[in-house]
Amino acid sequence: MTEAAERFDPAVREMMQANRANWDARTPVHLASRFYDVEEQPDPFRWFAPFEWEDLGELAGREVAHLQCHLGTETLAFARRGARTVGLDISGASVAAARDLAAKANCAVDYVRANVYDAVDALGDRRFDVVYTGKGALCYLPDLDRWAEVIARLLKPGGRLYLVEFHPLLNALGPKPAPDEGPDLLLRHDYLQGRGAIRGNSTHTYTDGPAVDGATESFEWRHGLDEVINALAAAGLRIVRLRESEELPWPRFPQMIRTPSGWWRLPDSAPRIPLLYGLLASL
Secondary structure, three states: OOOHHHHOOHHHHHHHHHHHHHHHHHHHHHHOOOOOOHHHOOOHHHHOOHHHHHHHOOOOOOEEEEEOOOOOOOHHHHHHOOOEEEEEEOOHHHHHHHHHHHHHOOOOEEEEEOOHHHHHHHOOOOOEEEEEEEOOOHHHOOOHHHHHHHHHHHEEEEEEEEEEEEOHHHHHEOOOOOOOOOOOOOEOOOOOOOOOOEEEEOOOOOOOOOOOOOOOEEEEOOOOHHHHHHHHHHOOOEEEEEEEEOOEOOOOOOOOEEOOOOOEEOOOOOOOOOOEEEEEEEO
């Protein structure tokens, strides 16, 4: 099978290869972290906002594909809801870990290692009622037009994409104030696309796990909401619903407070801003 990355220019191919190596290196770190807490077999539904299940509706007997699934901690929830579920991820280490976690949870999930741009070939003739993705997935994709074309080809007629992703405004905010600044959040990064990849090189990830060993370099691409919506529309999908939420599944900023749903939001003293969005689209 020809890797989809071969259709990108050499510089982007190298970046995508670096990301694959980085996620392989991240996997043991995340397995050891309290953030994922996989040793305790936590409830996979904790990663979902209540509105997600409202938008997704009944899943029993449905074919569901979870793209860029990493450890499969969310993927398990679809299987628990009775869906015939497949997870796909670029990292072989992540896929191996996801298979192990599914076996321990006694959940029937198929996992496939593939670049998301190769998903149609990697999944063969399978077509899906629902394709789910997000929560830190789109930033690793250099081309959303090609991504949207993949989504359209994976869906059955009338099938739905559900994208739940960190809001580009969240990505534009700095993670924490500098030592000589107050607690107010500031715009530090681009909201809109157009300036190419952002290079990172860190021995630590967003979790509390140990240091990353080896491949620490990674690349991310910014994608504004207009780019996401226009890519899907051009691929033939109809936007059904767009939600913007002030809550996150973990406390990104130290001043965040716990909500009744178990997620986190900024305190009442801060402006109400979107941190997450849910986009439902239909073919």
